[in-house]
Amino acid sequence: MSAGRGHGHGHVLRADADKRYLIGALALILGYMAVEVIAGVVANSIALISDAAHMLTDATAIALALIAMRIAARPARGAYTFGWKRAEILSAQINGVTLLLLVAYFVYESVHRLIEPPDVSGPVVVVTAVAGIGVNALAAWLLSRADRRSLNVEGAFQHVLNDMYAFIATALAGAVVWLTGFRQADAIAALVVAALMLKAGWGLLRDSGRVLLQAAPSGLHPDEIGAVLAADPDVEEVHDLHVWTVTSGYPTLSAHVIVADGADCHQVRTRLADLLHERFEIGHTTLQVDHGIPGLDPHCVDPHGPRHSDPLKSPYGDP
Known part of the structure; x- marks a missing residue:
């Protein structure tokens, strides 16, 4: 009888490089999140404050990715014969669930704003959102350079990418409110963003679920x-x-x-x-x-x- 393994694990991730990209994206997001909170208070814009809350979930997703990456690097020993490598899959599950919870929140808030649209300072919203697009685009670029075969990294990337879409929608809504006075534009844009987040969150849960169920x-x-x-x-x-x-x-x-x-x-x-x-x-x-x-x-x-x-x-x- 002969039993054995072939060629080792075949799982070589660029852990050090990935960590640098994730830390860079985290610094960008945390820095601009503080700016957006101040702008939201000055403009009396719930849209900007909601975007800031979304950025907080981005930062949390990246922090979880970094923690999971560190845990996954622990060597196999004792009862954990595969080590802690599935920590990244659990992180992806958390990211997916978080996106779906945000979908529920944005749908609820959007319906409320359609019924009772708040007053928003259009110019401040547009300028802040356009700057946010640039910040999130740079953060998404950094994360795209990491190994996105990892569901851990992919989860953080999807959070940042969806936040960039949210900023685009917020900028468009701010422009419409500014130029036409149609305040419901903000709620309509949020519903579009919620649909994109639903797609990303479901994809993460589906892919990480296949791993957990050993498909x-x-x-x-x-x-x-x-x-x-x-x-x-x-x-x-x-x-x-x-x-x-x-x-x-x-x-x-x-x-x-x-x-x-x-x-x-x-x-x-x-x-x-x-x-x-x-x-x-x-x-x-x-x-x-x-x-x-x-x-x-x-x-x-x-x-x-x-x-x-x-x-x-x-x-x-x-x-």
Whole structure:
């Protein structure tokens, strides 16, 4: 019997560079948030103050990302055999939930403002919002240079990007109020922003939820992988095939492989690990390779999932 791993973890994130980008974006957001609070009070603008509150959630998202990045770097030990790498997935979940809560808040406030539109100083709103667009664009650019394959970084990026959209909507609404006196423009713009936030928040919850539920990574299909492994000339059957993601960019696979009598288990395992790495970009693999009778394997009385075999070379086929 031969069991082993192929090629290491395949999860190399530019942690130091990512940290610098996140800290730079955090400094920009915190600095301008203070400016926006002052401008909102001076202009008596609930829109600007709401945007400042949105920026606070951006700062929180980035801070969570930095904390999760630090936790995820802890080595594997004791009961945590994969380390703390899923801390970033939990951070992405928090970011997604926060976006959805903000959606509920903005929808509520928008409906209220449609009914009772407040007086707003249009010129101050426009100038402050236009400056906010620039600040958020720069912060989003910094975050885009980090490794966005990480749901942790992607969550922070989505927060900042949506805040930039909010500033654009606020600037347009401020211009409409300033030029036409149509005060409901602010509420309409907020509803548009809420729709964008709903899309981003749902995407983060969906993707991080797939990781937490140990679903196969998007784009990797276990049945296809099983068929490719079973097509190896020495392989008679593959079962107990599991494909999941430990954390962003860290796809993992394990399987039980039955090979023909006379086949070298070690050579088959190495060949299959190379195949999985080159064709599917799965670097962390654990393959148990045995001689045995397909469908009657004594090592797995109750194998999980379908059995994969090549009907062109084996009389067994998939049940």
